[in-house]
Amino acid sequence: MRRILCGVLVVVPLLLSNAKAQDTSQPISRQEFDELKKDNAQMKQDNAEMKKELADLKKQQTDQATNADQDEQYTQSSFQAVNAELAKDKPGTEGLVIAGDAAFGFTTQRKTESSFNADVSPLILWQPPDSHFLIETAFDLGIGQGNGPESDPAENQNSNFAVNLADVSYILCDNCMVGGGLFAVPFGQYHNHFDPPWINKFPDAPLAFGDDAIGPTSEVGFFTKGAIPSGTTRWTYDAYVANGPNLVTTDPATAGQLNFNDYGDLNNNKAVGGRIGFLPFPQLEMGYSIQASRVNPDGVGFPNTSALLQAVDFSYRPVIDALGGQFDLRGEWIWSHVGGATYDPTAALGFGPVAFTNDRNGGYVQLCYRPTKADSKIIQSIELVSRYDAITNPLGSPGGDHEQRWTMGVDYWVTPYIVLETAYEIDKKKVGPDQNAFLFEVGIGL
Amino acid sequence: MLNLKTNPKLVVALAFGCVLCGIALYGCSSGQNPSAGPTTAPVDQAAAPTTQPIFALFGPPPQKTGVQLWAENCGRCHNIRPPEEFSGAQWDVIVHHMRLRANLTGEEAQEIVKFLQASH
Numbered sequence: 001m002r003r004i005l006c007g008v009l010v011v012v013p014l015l016l017s018n019a020k021a022q023d024t025s026q027p028i029s030r031q032e033f034d035e036l037k038k039d040n041a042q043m044k045q046d047n048a049e050m051k052k053e054l055a056d057l058k059k060q061q062t063d064q065a066t067n068a069d070q071d072e073q074y075t076q077s078s079f080q081a082v083n084a085e086l087a088k089d090k091p092g093t094e095g096l097v098i099a100g101d102a103a104f105g106f107t108t109q110r111k112t113e114s115s116f117n118a119d120v121s122p123l124i125l126w127q128p129p130d131s132h133f134l135i136e137t138a139f140d141l142g143i144g145q146g147n148g149p150e151s152d153p154a155e156n157q158n159s160n161f162a163v164n165l166a167d168v169s170y171i172l173c174d175n176c177m178v179g180g181g182l183f184a185v186p187f188g189q190y191h192n193h194f195d196p197p198w199i200n201k202f203p204d205a206p207l208a209f210g211d212d213a214i215g216p217t218s219e220v221g222f223f224t225k226g227a228i229p230s231g232t233t234r235w236t237y238d239a240y241v242a243n244g245p246n247l248v249t250t251d252p253a254t255a256g257q258l259n260f261n262d263y264g265d266l267n268n269n270k271a272v273g274g275r276i277g278f279l280p281f282p283q284l285e286m287g288y289s290i291q292a293s294r295v296n297p298d299g300v301g302f303p304n305t306s307a308l309l310q311a312v313d314f315s316y317r318p319v320i321d322a323l324g325g326q327f328d329l330r331g332e333w334i335w336s337h338v339g340g341a342t343y344d345p346t347a348a349l350g351f352g353p354v355a356f357t358n359d360r361n362g363g364y365v366q367l368c369y370r371p372t373k374a375d376s377k378i379i380q381s382i383e384l385v386s387r388y389d390a391i392t393n394p395l396g397s398p399g400g401d402h403e404q405r406w407t408m409g410v411d412y413w414v415t416p417y418i419v420l421e422t423a424y425e426i427d428k429k430k431v432g433p434d435q436n437a438f439l440f441e442v443g444i445g446l
Numbered sequence: 447m448l449n450l451k452t453n454p455k456l457v458v459a460l461a462f463g464c465v466l467c468g469i470a471l472y473g474c475s476s477g478q479n480p481s482a483g484p485t486t487a488p489v490d491q492a493a494a495p496t497t498q499p500i501f502a503l504f505g506p507p508p509q510k511t512g513v514q515l516w517a518e519n520c521g522r523c524h525n526i527r528p529p530e531e532f533s534g535a536q537w538d539v540i541v542h543h544m545r546l547r548a549n550l551t552g553e554e555a556q557e558i559v560k561f562l563q564a565s566h
């Protein structure tokens with residue numbers, strides 16, 4: 001009983017206090033309760049809609065970002081494709097290349113007037129879409145380098161124009177190419193490899209390969225060439241059939257010489273020739289060349305005369321660390337034999353009758369050194385060059401002489417393909433006056 | 447009787463005819479596509495032999511990379527020119543021209559072009 005009384009005393013004040021608190025707020029009507037419930041439902045719906053909209057917005061933003069990336073990639077790829085198409089149609093970047101070489105210089109020589117000279121030799125290469133083919137054209141524009149066939153003495157212009165290359169070649173297989181047209185004759189290496197002024201390293205050509213050459217430069221005909229690797233060595237081959245040189249029979253100054261610059265033919269007989277090269281290792285190449293043809297003009301009563309030309313060549317270009325640089329050793333020698341004949345037999349031309357053993361020979365050996373291992377870039381760019389060259393024409397022939405030259409010089413390489421060349425030549429002739437010379441040339445590979 | 451002085455053309459023609467027949471048998475029957483790239487896989491630098499004999503007349507030629515072939519073949523006659531001087535398309539034409547001048551094989555030319563085009 002006592003416990004019950006205590007419980008009543010505790011519970012009654014609590015109930016009274018609760019009733020007093022409820023009295024402080026307004027009672028909620030049923031209508032208000034429904035409105036509140038409705039508002040609450042509306043708010044829940046709005047909240048759900050806002051969440052949905054927010055999710056949609058986020059999704060939209062993500063999609064937009066993805067689309068932007070895709071658009072950018074598409075634009076870039078389209079741009080690259082258009083650029084590639086444009087590059088294909090741009091001259092000089094696809095299938096067509098203009099290269100070549102140029103040179104200008106100065107020569108002062110005993111017994112002749114000193115002279116400036118200039119020479120530009122553009123080389124146009126065209127590779128059609130079928131890359132088996134290559135079309136080459138090269139020509140030479142020269143000033144102050146002797147009287148060319150196009151020079152006009154009346155205007156006192158010592159200029160010349162010559163087409164050196166105009167051929168089409170076709171890749172037959174990995175080891176064989178064939179072609180035809182006016183091509184560089186692979187007789188020795190000089191005209192095929194070394195005659196551009198920035199490769200030659202001297203301001204002039206060796207005697208046997210210059211203006212009075214005793215070997216062919218370019219010929220019109222067909223050719224085949226290629227290479228066969230064998231072990232660490234390599235064989236190269238060239239073979240051709242061409243119009244061949246023409247024997248000079250009527251010129252009092254040059255009768256008996258072979259004219260290699262006339263690309264036409266004086267007879268129905270064609271020249272055949274070729275070269276075999278051997279490279280025991282990559283820095284050394286050795287070769288043997290031969291060409292045979294009948295060279296007399298038909299239909300003028302001149303006896304049948306054959307010409308046999310042979311040549312040997314080598315080039316060796318090692319870098320020798322112990323000697324601090326690169327050496328360049330080259331050499332070529334040509335022998336020619338033209339059958340016996342009597343020139344101007346009736347003396348009608350005023351210089352005959354002349355008969356002689358028509359054997360000629362000539363060539364060169366050159367040694368160059370460039371200290372490529374030196375610390376100084378200026379020293380690295382200097383190259384010391386030396387050459388011995390000679391030519392022997394029969395003394396009993398028109399224009400016959402034995403000439404030899406010793407040439408020393410210094411080259412300076414501005415870039416790998418622009419070179420300043422200086423040289424001094426000591427000349428020794430058996431018949432004519434010795435013509436020592438100082439030469440300067442700027443050679444440029446284009 | 448074949449005599450070089452009395453009948454030089456016949457001797458020369460026969461000699462080169464024999465050489466060309468040999469080449470035709472060796473090269474053109476080897477099944478290589480004349481225009482396609484090299485028939486061998488690209489050289490694996492790590493797998494490539496590190497030492498080659500200086501002189502071996504027979505046997506397969508050593509596999510060489512484009513940069514090796516570029517340095518050896520171009521540098522034999524002249525200073526080698528930097529790859530960036532010409533575009534990739536131009537190098538394709540120039541190496542074709544140099545293949546004629548320097549008697550390169552198709553495989554060697556392809557390797558050199560690939561190196562020059564990749565060096566841009």
